[in-house]
Amino acid sequence: MNKKGAELSMNVIIISILVILVLVVLAFFFLGGTSTLFNRIQGVGPDSLDTARSDCTSKCQFAQSINLKGESSYCRVTFNVDSNDDRIADEKHHCWSDTVGITCPGIDEICKSSYDAIEQIE
Numbered sequence: 001m002n003k004k005g006a007e008l009s010m011n012v013i014i015i016s017i018l019v020i021l022v023l024v025v026l027a028f029f030f031l032g033g034t035s036t037l038f039n040r041i042q043g044v045g046p047d048s049l050d051t052a053r054s055d056c057t058s059k060c061q062f063a064q065s066i067n068l069k070g071e072s073s074y075c076r077v078t079f080n081v082d083s084n085d086d087r088i089a090d091e092k093h094h095c096w097s098d099t100v101g102i103t104c105p106g107i108d109e110i111c112k113s114s115y116d117a118i119e120q121i122e
Contacts, residue, residue: 046082046089053102056095060104074104075111 056074063072074096080089081099093099094115096108104111 045080047079049100052079052100056100056102059095060102060107063104063107069107070110070114072107074107075115
């Protein structure tokens with residue numbers, strides 16, 4: 001007779017791998033390793049100010065050419081800004097805020113009367 005050694009079925013191998021994976025995830029969760037992961041997922045990353053300025057400049061040009069200036073995207077759009085250097089955005093600034101620093105003649109006054117310059121991110 002030609003006998004082979006004891007073999008493990010494929011089901012036993014797959015179930016063993018899944019059990020080990022679940023145990024690793026549970027250990028990671030209970031040891032507190034997920035707290036930094038959840039903070040990274042929930043945290044909002046800041047926008048590049050250079051990109052914001054470029055975008056605001058083009059939005060200003062468009063806002064000056066339309067009739068409903070207060071409803072323009074120059075007034076409404078906000079950019080996420082990290083004000084305390086922790087790499088998590090904590091404020092939203094409009095194009096016309098001091099942080100972004102784009103001025104749009106004839107439009108800024110309309111925007112300032114309709115919107116707050118800075119909004120806090122919660």
